[in-house]
Amino acid sequence: MGEKPHIKVEMLSDPCLLAGVRQLVVGVAQRIGFDEHACSQVALAVDEALANVIRHGYGRAADRPIWLSLWPREENGACGRGLRIEIEDEARQVEESELCGRDLDDPRPGGLGLHIIREVMDEVCYQKRSPKGMRLTMTKRAPAGAGRGE
Amino acid sequence: MQDSSLQVQVESRGGSTILSPRGDVDMSRAPSFREHVRIAQQGKPKQVVIDMAEVEYMDSSGLATLVEAMRNARGLGVGLVLCGLNPKVLAIFEIARLHHFFKIVPTVSDAVGGV
Numbered sequence: 001m002g003e004k005p006h007i008k009v010e011m012l013s014d015p016c017l018l019a020g021v022r023q024l025v026v027g028v029a030q031r032i033g034f035d036e037h038a039c040s041q042v043a044l045a046v047d048e049a050l051a052n053v054i055r056h057g058y059g060r061a062a063d064r065p066i067w068l069s070l071w072p073r074e075e076n077g078a079c080g081r082g083l084r085i086e087i088e089d090e091a092r093q094v095e096e097s098e099l100c101g102r103d104l105d106d107p108r109p110g111g112l113g114l115h116i117i118r119e120v121m122d123e124v125c126y127q128k129r130s131p132k133g134m135r136l137t138m139t140k141r142a143p144a145g146a147g148r149g150e
Numbered sequence: 151m152q153d154s155s156l157q158v159q160v161e162s163r164g165g166s167t168i169l170s171p172r173g174d175v176d177m178s179r180a181p182s183f184r185e186h187v188r189i190a191q192q193g194k195p196k197q198v199v200i201d202m203a204e205v206e207y208m209d210s211s212g213l214a215t216l217v218e219a220m221r222n223a224r225g226l227g228v229g230l231v232l233c234g235l236n237p238k239v240l241a242i243f244e245i246a247r248l249h250h251f252f253k254i255v256p257t258v259s260d261a262v263g264g265v
Contacts, residue, residue: 015178019152022174022207040207040238047209051177105247112210112246119245 005069005086013054013089014062018047021068029083032072035143041120042083042140048113049087049136057091057134065090081142082122090133096126156182165196166262172204175212184215191222197229199261208239213246220252229253231261 007028011017022043029039050066058064071084099114118124123139156179159170167190175183190198200216202208216232223230232254235243243249255261 014151015176016151016154018176018178019174040241043207044209044242047176051209051211054177112213116210116242116245 003071005071007068007070009068011066011068012062013050013058013064013066015051015054018050021050022047025070025085028070028072029140032074032081032083033142034083034140038140038143042085045117045121045138045140046085046087048116049138052113053087053089053091053134057089083140083142085138085140087136087138088129088133090129093128093132093134094126099126152176152178154178154182156186158183158186160186160190162195163262166199167193167195167197168199168201168258168262170201170204174207175205175215176207176209177211180211180215183212184218187215187219188222191219191226191228191230194226194228197231197261198223199231199233199258201234201258201261202232202236202239203234205234205239206236208242210242210246213242213248216252217248231255233257233261 009021009024011021025043025046026039029042034042046068053066054060054062067086067088069086069088073080073082073084117138121138122141123137125137127135127137129135152174156175157172159172161168161170169186169190171183171186173179187198187200198219220230230253232252233256235254240249243252243254
């Protein structure tokens with residue numbers, strides 16, 4: 001991925017940690033000028049991605065590692081301001097083509113996380129890590145007119 | 151670290167059982183939420199009203215709990231009404247295209263008045 005992340009957190013796959021991670025992500029997003037709506041969307045995407053790793057990747061085991069990396073992008077280059085997020089794990093590997101949400105016309109519990117992530121983030125990419133696990137890279141561009149937070 | 155037990159106030163009014171959860175409803179708290187809803191539905195009131203006014207955040211785990219609750223409600227012949235959703239919580243229903251699947255009204259009074 002090249003450039004080192006500005007923030008990298010190693011956490012356990014414990015659902016009780018999700019609230020704290022959401023607060024961290026919102027804080028970083030606010031700092032680079034995301035509005036409240038965009039902050040909520042990014043926190044939701046991270047929450048859903050971590051929940052998917054815990055639920056499907058680790059079969060709800062609460063003691064496995066997950067790494068969250070953040071690259072706040074503040075420069076006004078070609079890509080503009082935004083936030084790149086990586087979530088890595090050591091869970092079983094799957095092909096990206098296998099990662100499809102359920103049919104939204106069939107209301108039933110579960111299977112919504114992937115759809116939500118793709119809906120609220122601008123770029124979403126799943127890759128296999130070497131030698132094991134998966135890496136999810138997501139990017140959210142700052143809303144037009146967003147100023148830098150204090 | 152967040153407590154996995156969700157605080158839920160329970161009140162009976164007329165033929166309705168009103169559940170008022172407080173706090174975030176995410177993967178860690180969805181099982182607790184599901185249990186509260188299940189117990190309320192098993193009491194067979196005319197309807198269960200879930201007042202979400204004190205829920206700041208909900209993810210797809212909470213949404214899945216509500217979808218399951220709606221299916222159970224239909225099976226039991228018990229109504230299910232949601233109210234008090236803030237814009238962030240309502241947004242997740244819209245993203246999942248489930249806002250038409252539920253009966254959603256602004257306030258508890260609207261929900262109870264509709265019995």
